[in-house]
Amino acid sequence: xxxxxxxxxxxxxxxxxxxxxxxxxxxxxxxxxxxxxxxxxxxxxxxxxxxxxxxxxxxxxxxxxxxxxxxxxxxxxxxxxxxxxxxxxxxxxxxxxxxxxxxxxxxxxxxxxxxxxxxxxxxxxxxxxxxxxxxxxxxxxxxxxxxxxxxxxxxxxxxxxxxxxxxxxxxxxxxxxxxxxxxxxxxxxxxxxxxxxxxxxxxxxxxxxxxxxxxxxxxxxxxxxxxxxxxxxxxxxxxxxxxxxxxxxxxxxxxxxxxxxxxxxxxxxxxxxxxxxxxxxxxxxxxxxxxxxxxxxxxxxxxxxxxxxxxxxxxxxxxxxxxxxxxxxxxxx
Numbered sequence: 248x249x250x251x252x253x254x255x256x257x258x259x260x261x262x263x264x265x266x267x268x269x270x271x272x273x274x275x276x277x278x279x280x281x282x283x284x285x286x287x288x289x290x291x292x293x294x295x296x297x298x299x300x301x302x303x304x305x306x307x308x309x310x311x312x313x314x315x316x317x318x319x320x321x322x323x324x325x326x327x328x329x330x331x332x333x334x335x336x337x338x339x340x341x342x343x344x345x346x347x348x349x350x351x352x353x354x355x356x357x358x359x360x361x362x363x364x365x366x367x368x369x370x371x372x373x374x375x376x377x378x379x380x381x382x383x384x385x386x387x388x389x390x391x392x393x394x395x396x397x398x399x400x401x402x403x404x405x406x407x408x409x410x411x412x413x414x415x416x417x418x419x420x421x422x423x424x425x426x427x428x429x430x431x432x433x434x435x436x437x438x439x440x441x442x443x444x445x446x447x448x449x450x451x452x453x454x455x456x457x458x459x460x461x462x463x464x465x466x467x468x469x470x471x472x473x474x475x476x477x478x479x480x481x482x483x484x485x486x487x488x489x490x491x492x493x494x495x496x497x498x499x500x501x502x503x504x505x506x507x508x509x510x511x512x513x514x515x516x517x518x519x520x521x522x523x524x525x526x527x528x529x530x531x532x533x534x535x536x537x538x539x540x541x542x543x544x545x546x547x548x549x550x551x552x553x554x555x556x557x558x559x560x561x562x563x564x565x566x567x568x569x570x571x572x573x574x575x576x577x578x579x580x
Contacts, residue, residue: 309356355382360387377394473495
């Protein structure tokens, strides 16, 4: 019988549906928040085990846990850890042959007692592969036989009958993401490496854009000598979008003058025009190179709270300027 048949309908209305939806989000949010208190030595061990892996991460789980495992495998693979998903039932019927020395196993199970997964675990143990368990019951068979146990237990499912995996799968996904991001940090995984794994589509194109492809050059690139006056700098700022690189006689960047520098000067004195630029400029400014990724330049500007950076060559000579707005128009942000 279809759920839309009159015999299965109730008088429950939108208010009740929305209340259930809000409760679901609250339960799942609480499940994720609880995971933070479990980040400790075992989590560090899991990161180090994966970092030391010279093969692949083999992810395995069944049912909803298997779907979560596929997602974790995809996330790890795209961030520098080659991974493959093996279904437990297929694994015990031949697919475990993909395992090689140097691999690491990540096994997922809410109960930790899934028969097919436990059987597959025995196969991997004979290969002497380290096993990381994301499990809802650390004292289960899976938890007892794993080398590293990550406790993904939840107090309750969002399902009103406490049956349908909801909060438990959300917790597993979140723990998998936390593991991938910690490992990314451990590897010092760079944006350009991420771009190499995502060459296709709009995302790849945006990630692969270089500063040289979005920067302003030639007569449109502002510049001022350190020996110039603030009157000249203000004119340059007005005509060419704010930030002005300050250069020496060899065109090497020695500073920048920004709107912020001008405002701070005006707070001190009304006689700003005759003051030398070198007395006002920000020395040792943030700089970048034309061959740097535009995404990395955006991250640099956001970290330092600036909207533009001089672009220099190997000798620190000015070759252009990159603006945050240019990167936004190019779709980098």
